[in-house]
Amino acid sequence: MNKENEENLAIFNDLLGIMIQLRDPKTGCEWDKSQNSYTIRKYCIEEAYEVVDSIEKNDVNALRDELGDLLFQVIFHAQINNEEKNFDIFDVINDLCKKMIRxxxxxxxxxxxxxxxxxxxxxxxxxxxxxxxxxxxGILADIPITFPANTRAVKLQKRAAQNGFDWNKIEDIFDKINEEIEELNQAINEGNNKNIEEEMGDLLFSIINLSRKLNIDPESSLRITNKKFYDRIVYIENKLEKENKEFKETDLSRLEEIWTESKDKIKQEV
Incomplete structure (x- = not known):
């Protein structure tokens, strides 16, 4: 083992030592040592989203920091399970190596x-x-129900398609979307909130299916639109600030006028 590998291994062991110290029953942090995998489960999701956020912002310094936070969650769960004699971090790494090779x-x-x-x-x-x-x-049995609904919909549809349950033509999905729109309109006209919620879900599911069929990740597509909406609202706010006006006190027609202007201005800046 060369000097660089030895130093890297020492750094990794330092991280494991920090986690052990934080969890020490007598001298550890009161918060850290009181946690279990269930109580900290949400932090895995939060840290993963922060990693994605830094990637989309092209902020490599933030990415380095957020990857560390995500790694800490892996170490945290591994240490908890090591204490319960289930597995340790080296079991996790060994299983991962075998899986990637397989x-x-x-x-x-x-x-x-x-x-x-x-x-x-x-x-x-x-x-x-x-x-x-x-x-x-079951062909869908291993798809976690804890996935965000959008992600789970894509995985359910993809798995079903891999097993022969799929639309043959894009036009068929458009027909299905139009059918779901009609059913949603009917539910709205009837004023049945339960049906409205169900039909809205059916419509969203069909649109996600169209996205899958077009090989477009619906999550990424919607994130692009979210950013576009955000940028245009910020443009309107900046424009109104120069006019000494408040957003919520501005006439809708003026807001729409600036909104239209923002589309061209932001495109030019990009």
């Missing part, structure tokens, strides 16, 4: 080289074998 036979077993577009197909086939071997026989 799911990349075209690299590690010198099988036939795969094209970029063939790799996800091979990955899913191997996952399916693992799922069956693990006793999960």
């Amino acid at each position: 799911r990349h036979p075209h690299i590690f077993k010198k099988n036939k080289k795969l094209k970029k577009e063939e790799v996800p197909i091979s990955w899913e086939k191997i996952k399916e074998k693992e799922r069956t071997k693990g006793g999960k026989t």
Whole structure:
């Protein structure tokens, strides 16, 4: 082992030592040592979103920091389970190594080289074998219900499509979307809130399905639109500030006028 590897291993061990000290029953932090995997589960999601946020902002310093926070969550859960004699961080890493080797036979077993577009197909086939071997026989059985609804919808639709349950043509999905819009309108006219909620879900599910069929990630697509909306609202606020006007006290027609202006201005800046 060279000097750099030794230093890196020492840094990793320092991190493990910090976590052990934080969890020490006698001298540890009162908050850290009182936690279990269930009580800190939300922080994994929060830290993952902050990682994505730093990537989208192209902020490499923030990315470095947020990846550290996400890594700490992995170490935290591993230490909790180590104390309960379930597994430790080295079991996690070892399992991960085995999984990556198993799911990349075209690299590690010198099988036939795969094209970029063939790799996800091979990955899913191997996952399916693992799922069956693990006793999960239903084609949707291993898709967590805790996923955000958008993410879970994509995974449900993708898995069903991989097993032959899919629309043949894009036009068919558009027809389905129009059908769901009509059913939503009917529910709204009837004033039935439960049906409105259900039909809205059906419409969103169909739009997500269209996105999947077009090979567009709906989450990424919506995030782009969210940013676009945010930027245009900020443009309106800045414009009104120069006019000494308040947003909520400005006539809607004036807001729409600046909104239209913002579309061209922001495009030019990009």
